[in-house]
Amino acid sequence: MHKETILNACVLLGLLAVPLWALQMDEPFIITLATKAVIFAIAGVGLNFALGLGGLVSLGHAAFFGIGGYAMGILASHAQGYTPVIEWPLTIEGTNSMPIIWLVAIAFSALFAFVIGALSLRTSGVYFIMITLAFGQMLYFFMISWPTYGGEDGLVIYVRNGFPGLNTLDPIQFFGICFTLLCLVLFIVSRLAQSSFGLALGGARQNEERTQAIGIVPYRLYLIAFTISGAITGLSGALFADLNRFVSPTMFSWQTSGEIMVFIILGGMGRLFGPVVGAALFILLEHLLGGLSEFWHIYLGAILLGVVLFARGGLIQLIVGREVAHD
């Protein structure tokens, strides 16, 4: 077996073992931290699909994270207030069922990713980075100035949404839901990367002209990848909102986009488990350094700078070397 495959298995087991151990020790806070790491990992896996596989440097993925969050916030707040979301042309009621919220979050973030991608992908390189950033900001300012759903203050949801047969307010059960979704997303992404679509996308990233010359349209591949990527990040946004039972425009802020990108780089870009390792490391750093100093972002910045300048493959490459496992 490849060293990276073994490492990936260890990471998953470790991510599962920590909250189980915390459950034994009766430390619900650690379970919550692990849940946060898992949710961030899903967001990172989403971005990594566009960034690592397709080479699309999107600095606007907070948009999809936020849309997922607000899908949860809007549906749950209507369910909470017993008011319909819209009444015309047909009545749509709010809901507090997680599976429905996830589907809505995925559908809307995919739709927005499709539209934003269709416009942004007309450009490339540094223009693409700035335009995705600008679209993210556009939604951020829209959410701030749109008073219906709390504006700048955001929305508080008093009870965590339900999942049939589970008690989602129990930290370990909610962790189980998020962890299962992470595994599912990782499985789907790894299959997609191996599919003819994924291989063509990788080809387009490495050499656009050649891919075009053999009759593949890169624009279409990029757009599909960007849409899938946005949808996955949207799902994580809905979970994050449920974890905090709170949504606010901060989810749309460009720092969020930057942080999602940081997960990928800390772990290792273009690797299936890069964002998972990175998100776990990020939460660990936040917890450890945050305990040391109020100004822990200075250390985070220094670490990030060090990784970019001197250890480009991230933590996974430091452990297993340069070779990438194909699974």
Place this chain on the structure above:
Amino acid sequence: MSLILLIEQILNGLQFGVMLFLMAAGLTLIFGVMGLINLAHGSFYMIGAFAAAATAAATGSFMLALVASLVAAAAAGAIVEMTVIRRLYTRDHLDQVLATFALILIFSEGTRWMFGSFPLFLEIPDYLSGPISLPFGIEYPQYRLAIIAVGLFVAGGLFALIAKTRIGIQIRAGESDREMIAALGVDISKLYTFVFALGAALAGVAGALIGAIQSVQVGMGEPVLILAFVVIVIGGIGSIKGALLGAILVGLTDTLAGFLLPKAFGLMMEASAATSVGSSLASMSIYILMAGVLLFKPTGLFGST
């Protein structure tokens, strides 16, 4: 709606646009000459504002504060260029984005550590405070008018520097062929440090000038940075002329949309709904402007392909 109010808003838009130009000019120069996308440019804006506020508090002189903002931002720019940025020129855009994102974290938290989380205030000097009477009976704050003048003056100086001086020739040559001008004996790394420090200084002055209207606080640079990105995307990356036109366009669109859209919707619906729809749309207006420009010209108004 009176005409006077509209003219005042146009002047406000112009003032905002001129400030955006000071930010955007540095960004677009740095990208044009070195091919570097610099997210940390907003940090120089913040550094300029903090240096000015601290100097003004210590000496009481607004002129000294402006000089301090210029020196502090240029020095920070030169140091960062020599230690970090220099290693990024040959890297891809992703590395540049991440490394400069890391610099933002370091600068922002470093400033918070030095000055605390509370905003500082920079007073408008006495000789520039109060309104001034313009033709047609318009009363307009002197300070804002001064900002427009300073901004246009700096823009003119920058154009002269690029078009007429020896260093300007080297900068333009660096944009088109960096190997060639290195081969001609120009010390390219010194030139790069100079361009980076120049861009940082412009951002620093902008921060100090705006710091007297708004509060000086950590994180003040990033919203302006993103607007400056919009400006250079509209104008075409690498083009100073494009940056000037883009900045004025964005400044006017932002100010006038915030002023006119709620009024326009007020004609169609009730007042409170009109204000909320109008201001939501107004906050998105410049991004819609950008998307519109890109649909027709994907490389911006003055961009080369």
